[in-house]
Amino acid sequence: MSSSKRASTMPAGPKPPTSLASTLIIADNATLTGTNLITIGASTIVHPRTRISCVHAPVTIGSSCILSERSSIGFQSSPSGEDQGRGVVIENGVVVEIGAIVEASRIGEGSLIEVNAKVGKGAVLGKHCKIGPLCTVAEGEVLPDFTVVFGNGQRRIDSSGAQELKLKMVGRQVEVLRKLIPSNLAKFQ
Amino acid sequence: MSKKPAKGEYIETDTGNKVSRKCQIVGSTNIILGGKTIIQAEVIIRGDLIRTLPSSRSASSGAAQSNVAVAIGRYCFFSTGSALRPPGKLFQGQFSHYPLKIGDHVYVGPSSVVEAALIGNHVHIGQGCVIGKFAIIKDFVKILDGTIIPPNMVIPSFSIVGGRPGRVVGEIPEGGHEAFDLRELYKTIKNS
Amino acid sequence: MDHFTPYTYFQCPCTDNSISIRNIGHLESTRADHDDEDERTFDPKAPRANFSLYPLDHLLYCEICHEIRCPRCALDEIVTWYCPNCLFEVPSSTVKSEGNRCTRSCFQCPVCVAPLSVNSEAPAPTGLGAEHAGPAGPFVLSCSFCCWSSAEIGIKFEKPNSIFSQLAKIKNGGDPILSAKQRRLDREERRRDFSDASIPEDAQEVLPLDPNEQLDAEAQFSNLKSFYQSQLADASPASALGFGGEYGYGSPGALTRIMGLYTGGGLADKRSQSKSTPMREACDATEGLQLAKTNADEDLAKLRREGWEGTVSKEQRCEQAHEPHFVSDLRPIAALLRTKRSKRCKSCRHILSKPESKVQNTRFRIRLLAMNYIPTITIKPLQPVLPGQSSLLSPMKPTQFVLTFKNPLYDAVNVSIATPSQTPGRYSSKVTVLCPQFEVGAYIEDAWDDVLREPGEKGGEKERRRTRAETFEGQQQAEAGKVWESGRNWVSVVVEIVPATVGPESGPAFLTEGLEQDNSPMKEDEDILEIPVFVRLEWETDPAHDDGLGAPVSKDKEAKVKRELAYWCVLGVGRIAQV
Numbered sequence: 001m002s003s004s005k006r007a008s009t010m011p012a013g014p015k016p017p018t019s020l021a022s023t024l025i026i027a028d029n030a031t032l033t034g035t036n037l038i039t040i041g042a043s044t045i046v047h048p049r050t051r052i053s054c055v056h057a058p059v060t061i062g063s064s065c066i067l068s069e070r071s072s073i074g075f076q077s078s079p080s081g082e083d084q085g086r087g088v089v090i091e092n093g094v095v096v097e098i099g100a101i102v103e104a105s106r107i108g109e110g111s112l113i114e115v116n117a118k119v120g121k122g123a124v125l126g127k128h129c130k131i132g133p134l135c136t137v138a139e140g141e142v143l144p145d146f147t148v149v150f151g152n153g154q155r156r157i158d159s160s161g162a163q164e165l166k167l168k169m170v171g172r173q174v175e176v177l178r179k180l181i182p183s184n185l186a187k188f189q
Numbered sequence: 190m191s192k193k194p195a196k197g198e199y200i201e202t203d204t205g206n207k208v209s210r211k212c213q214i215v216g217s218t219n220i221i222l223g224g225k226t227i228i229q230a231e232v233i234i235r236g237d238l239i240r241t242l243p244s245s246r247s248a249s250s251g252a253a254q255s256n257v258a259v260a261i262g263r264y265c266f267f268s269t270g271s272a273l274r275p276p277g278k279l280f281q282g283q284f285s286h287y288p289l290k291i292g293d294h295v296y297v298g299p300s301s302v303v304e305a306a307l308i309g310n311h312v313h314i315g316q317g318c319v320i321g322k323f324a325i326i327k328d329f330v331k332i333l334d335g336t337i338i339p340p341n342m343v344i345p346s347f348s349i350v351g352g353r354p355g356r357v358v359g360e361i362p363e364g365g366h367e368a369f370d371l372r373e374l375y376k377t378i379k380n381s
Numbered sequence: 382m383d384h385f386t387p388y389t390y391f392q393c394p395c396t397d398n399s400i401s402i403r404n405i406g407h408l409e410s411t412r413a414d415h416d417d418e419d420e421r422t423f424d425p426k427a428p429r430a431n432f433s434l435y436p437l438d439h440l441l442y443c444e445i446c447h448e449i450r451c452p453r454c455a456l457d458e459i460v461t462w463y464c465p466n467c468l469f470e471v472p473s474s475t476v477k478s479e480g481n482r483c484t485r486s487c488f489q490c491p492v493c494v495a496p497l498s499v500n501s502e503a504p505a506p507t508g509l510g511a512e513h514a515g516p517a518g519p520f521v522l523s524c525s526f527c528c529w530s531s532a533e534i535g536i537k538f539e540k541p542n543s544i545f546s547q548l549a550k551i552k553n554g555g556d557p558i559l560s561a562k563q564r565r566l567d568r569e570e571r572r573r574d575f576s577d578a579s580i581p582e583d584a585q586e587v588l589p590l591d592p593n594e595q596l597d598a599e600a601q602f603s604n605l606k607s608f609y610q611s612q613l614a615d616a617s618p619a620s621a622l623g624f625g626g627e628y629g630y631g632s633p634g635a636l637t638r639i640m641g642l643y644t645g646g647g648l649a650d651k652r653s654q655s656k657s658t659p660m661r662e663a664c665d666a667t668e669g670l671q672l673a674k675t676n677a678d679e680d681l682a683k684l685r686r687e688g689w690e691g692t693v694s695k696e697q698r699c700e701q702a703h704e705p706h707f708v709s710d711l712r713p714i715a716a717l718l719r720t721k722r723s724k725r726c727k728s729c730r731h732i733l734s735k736p737e738s739k740v741q742n743t744r745f746r747i748r749l750l751a752m753n754y755i756p757t758i759t760i761k762p763l764q765p766v767l768p769g770q771s772s773l774l775s776p777m778k779p780t781q782f783v784l785t786f787k788n789p790l791y792d793a794v795n796v797s798i799a800t801p802s803q804t805p806g807r808y809s810s811k812v813t814v815l816c817p818q819f820e821v822g823a824y825i826e827d828a829w830d831d832v833l834r835e836p837g838e839k840g841g842e843k844e845r846r847r848t849r850a851e852t853f854e855g856q857q858q859a860e861a862g863k864v865w866e867s868g869r870n871w872v873s874v875v876v877e878i879v880p881a882t883v884g885p886e887s888g889p890a891f892l893t894e895g896l897e898q899d900n901s902p903m904k905e906d907e908d909i910l911e912i913p914v915f916v917r918l919e920w921e922t923d924p925a926h927d928d929g930l931g932a933p934v935s936k937d938k939e940a941k942v943k944r945e946l947a948y949w950c951v952l953g954v955g956r957i958a959q960v
Binding site for chain 2: 048049069070098099114115116132133134150151152169172173175176179180181
């Protein structure tokens, strides 16, 4: 946390190496910090005040993702094992809501990380998972596809079959946000 | 963001709003403040997420009113680190954000996140709460610390709500109405 | 972490103090009850005390009885029923016939109790004119909190509105349910068939309806109900003529008969007893008989197959009407209606509070709050706790607190307060009120008051303060017998407290007389220092404006009436640091 805070007060620091898709929308006052590679795919939205940290490990984000304000993506401390060397990998169509902390090794396609949720370091989430508001996933935990974590940490498997609709909705949301959020891609390249 | 605020911590407007210099307001042209409202440091208000889907009414009454993303009444108090964001949903195949309307005497506790559609008058939202998308909170409602209001929930007047997900756990007693008044709290915020 | 907000609770005088409440739950205590009722100290830690203590904002005041009224001595009357979700006002007749749940489309998730919303399963229409096309079915109820969907229990709806009536016709899995009405029609049809063919009643088994049919709880209830209704009607044909009540209990004859059956004839006279003929019990599914399942193999197999996740939790089960075992048996919970209630005084029936009947209106027509009739009492430490300093009270160290009385009445009030010198209970602290008697000035409704105070708030307030503080400026020492501070309608007095030593090892600091040493482990919140205070108010009032509470009416001074009010309060002062 402290590293990203410091970074926000000195925006003139060295830019991290990035590989950003040209259709990426990244708000002017999002912060990217660190020295490892940050890869972000096409049509992804990075809201203002989002913090992506590659200080300890690289960050890879797929396409059509939405990263909301005050969320923080990337390891907050150095990786503790070989398998964590790839850093944080977020697949396509993932939505990270306000204030969520994502340190997972992998977030499966179409997953939703709700407001102020926390996904611990090295956790692996399957596809179409939902981590509810204020819920936590422990370090290194592995969740199968369609897992829903809600309430005070209760878990269930979502068998409603509404995943396609939800992915479609994320797509539509991305289309709208593209128009609303001014992008400053050049600042981060 | 300046390291040391030159004058006071707050910028005071003509209508008595006190807005912290350290708050993080985006799209301020789409935000209405009713007056005497306090916005503390590190509060995020997303005025940029305006309604993109033209409402059936605005076709006749003009586009001006549809640009308001966040409308806030008088004597509201947004504590440090809270966030206000207009909710968004898919309607008839199109995604759009919808305005977030907040009445008078609404207190939002530290680091709470509000994505409601409507918050009435005299509402107290505790610390670390999450108010889900399109929630409707009526007048004289108290939301206990750490509560999660699920999306689309309607909370009737005089409710005390707590839990994850939030449910009505009590009623505001007849004599408890005055405690929602935030005029005294407004006076305690001095610009120094 | 040790955050503690001082509080004041008021004991409603309706509490019966004649029973000793101290010894409840302490069987070993054999203390002789020698003190008189008047002298007995109220013990806030007694198990029963919780039921009579209220914060001031919960209390009402009856202007006829001149007494405080608490939720226990006020009668509730329902003004309006409404659904908390759609805020639709439900007429009480509908509540009577349909029950106390919303019959529109308001449901709660059976898994997590969050509200369910109706969503279309089909993808939204796209292309030209899409915004004018309504959403296409089928529809499901889905929870946006835990992602549960009615599709998981095999229920889908044809239209997006009136889900309640649609759900009433579908079983989990999608099979239709016969409604009560359909059932009745069905039964009547069968009965007509009997009469036409003049088949004796015991030949029911001939009918194609399966007598061992598995019924859900509602169907079973409706079958049982109609069976007993017909039995009652057959048993007393006279009362059958005047069938008013739904259950057939409406007639006095039927009631006496039932009373006779269940009291063994104790209540019923011989004549009516001789009249009653024994009733047959239900004997198959069409009459509502369901045999308990003796073979649970199917459930066991399901349990093995679905495991822990497939079973319901205790909380989920409690919300359901039929106590299901498996998640697949859960049904959406229709929203429970809420009420707006008015309150009446139990002894004089005078209305104490009455809300506007409209659901959305938050105003009250009548609201007689105790806080407008008795002084508010606030307590705070004399020396403010500095940030970072522990807010815990140090044992055996005298600490002073300021007790402020604020008068809401238009008359000056004489206040006398009394506290026991040692607080009751195991850990007994010493309490001394430095000024137990004082007068609090009248509340004057002055429009200028607020305006004047706002800019020079410090000035006005401080001036008053200085007059008091002058004598002991700088030394912060309260003087016995003198008021600490006072304003127009408020007075502060100082209370000195010597907290007891609290802890598992240390014995009670001040052993209460006669009470044997109790070495049991400390109970929850036993380390909170609570002081019982007996407050007695005396004032003279003009009866006209006392009742009206409006603008003061000038009247003859002779018309003044003396009033008196006395009650116990409990001051929660703080937590005592443990040794």
